[in-house]
Amino acid sequence: MHTHVRPALAVAMTTGLVVGVSGCAGWGGGPAGGGADTINVLMVNNPQMVDLQQLTAEHFTAETGISVNFTVLPENDVRDKISQEFSSQAGQYDVATLSNFEIPIYARSEWIAPLDDYVEADTEFDQDDVLGPLTASLSGDDGKLYGEPFYGESSFLMYRKDVLDAAGVEMPANPTWDEVAGIAAEVDGAEPGMAGICLRGQPGWGQVFAPLTTVVNTFGGTWFTEDWEAQVDSDRFREAVRFYVDLVREHGETGAPQAGFTECLNNMIQGNAAMWYDATSAAGSLESADSPVRGKMGYVAAPVVETDSSGWLYAWSWSIQQASQKKDAAWEFISWASGRDYEELVGEELGWSRVPAGKRASTYSNPDYLEEAGAFAQPTLEAIQAADPNDPGVQPRPAPGIQFIGIPEFPDLATQVSQDVSSAIAGRMTVEEVLDRGQQLAEDVAERYRERDSG
């Protein structure tokens, strides 16, 4: 009999607690939390965003009365969270950092709001000042604009002028990959522990496959033909991957299978590599005041083979969630953060090397900026202007993108193949095995699109 009484007691207690708890559930913010003048921003933890967070209260909120709650997460986490938040249109965040990879895809799903009306009404913003390739890559299929760049980048070749001079090697202004491989062989070991070139080998669609896909493009290869035939085991794709893997194995950095952007940046700063093919935004770190290689670096266009240019195009940009209730305030924030005045503000408050550059033509005629960034400003601008996301190789493409293919399946596909590429760099697989397997994975994706097109 006792045994029946006690469960009843426990049930009563449980019920009481649950009621008590849910009764208090008004705590915290639900969707669209905060006051009418508060917006929520979800952004990636890159140094430029940290600077923005630092300047917002004093400069943006003080002027407009709009306060901003930031959630800052590392790149992979922020991508997960944004896709979860935007696909469910949860409305928790008004603004998020998206890149030119996601924006056309999100626009197609109507997860983000078009910005044309805001741009038109905001006379100070000056959309024409934003570099053409960026505006194009942040527009949807419908021709409307869905994102404003915060900072943009292409890729180019960075090299140690002093090391090449000492070795008696000259860097051409527009080098080919063969020339770069030759130089890498000559300067390999020029100083103790110095590799000829640093190239990313870390798995990830945004790690090894960012530079590698540009190499594939300029070797004449492509992931897919225009009518969705997978081309990963084609001769040109194969040749490009073999070239990349051989180069990094023979003259690349130690620990190459695990080296990404950060590792290569460290290698350059510590004098462990003579050349580096990577993002133009790396130059700001190499030329910062406390960098030991400041003033020793030279910058030339991305190496090519069959194309005229080969640099990628990437821009962390702001977009407004369609479900946001505060789109006007959200645009005010974007207009401020992507505006010309913000660059001036960063330059004056934090130093011109920290300006989120690579998005506005006016940045590159600003004498203050050029004084600080003179060594790499022009090569950066030229690289971004030469980038054409709609025609990055020698053949027509089914979807836009230079170092990526603008389809939702690409991160998964390229990340899987990249793991094998890393294994090849580590010497555990041959390039043939890597690409045979990659072809199967790519063919699965291609098949889906062929069916969609025919159906």
Add this chain to the structure above:
Amino acid sequence: MSSVTDVAPIAATRTPEGEPRKPRKPRSGALLGLAAWLIGFLFVVPVLWMVLTSFHSEEAAATNPPSLLAPLTLEGYREFFGVGTGANPWPSLLNSLTASVVSTIIVLLLAIPAAYALSIKPVRKWTDVMFFFLSTRMLPIVAGLLPIYLFAQWSGLLDNIWLLIVLYTAMNLPIAVWMMRSFLAEVPVEILEAAAMDGAGLLLTLRQVVAPIILPGIAATSLICFIFSWNELLLARTLTGTVAGTAPVYLTGFVTSQGLFLAQVCAAAFVVSLPVLIAGFAAQDKLVQGLSLGAVK
């Protein structure tokens, strides 16, 4: 992250003292002691390394091979507390504290009566009940994540600390019931019978007789629940946003794919693990009894 490293050394260093039953030769005792210290040390090394790195500059933290003797700086801690960066760790620390403490209290309030009904006065088929409790832990949380997210969105509980409290309670309840049951099962029936003989009612028996005996068990259980809630990342990252974000979510925010972050993350990780360390040290005596001896000798 710290659940193993925080608890294990305490238990490990005390193991030799905890087994006094068979008399040993002094030499083997010393050897065992040495082994215990060595294992304890091995567990603590990563934490010590983290603390050391947190006092280095970002550049020194990133060098390979690592430099032990790099100059010390508080830069990482300044960054963590948002000196000059506009970031503020206090709301997330308070959120973590609220979620952990409140959910632990609720867990104890529910687990102790449940454990009582499963050990001292067992209900019918109590083994099935125990298994049922455990079975709720068999589905990986990540498998339930999407339904939970959609429910939270539908009910307007996204980014609400009370949602985390309810989830952490549900997450820890089975463990707490199992732990508390094993502690209660060791309370000698004779003591309870003696109390009943003296005319003590249920509540009086619980308060005056049972509670003092199982106090170490309660301490151990609540610390485990506190640690699990405090360190939980998956649910917190998915279900919170700008308001209810917890300390582990704030901690991951220091990781960046552009630039150096090791020293900052180490400083942040150290500060975030401090409350657990403090709670562990404060409850150390009770904890060692609870974790290594059982309820009664």
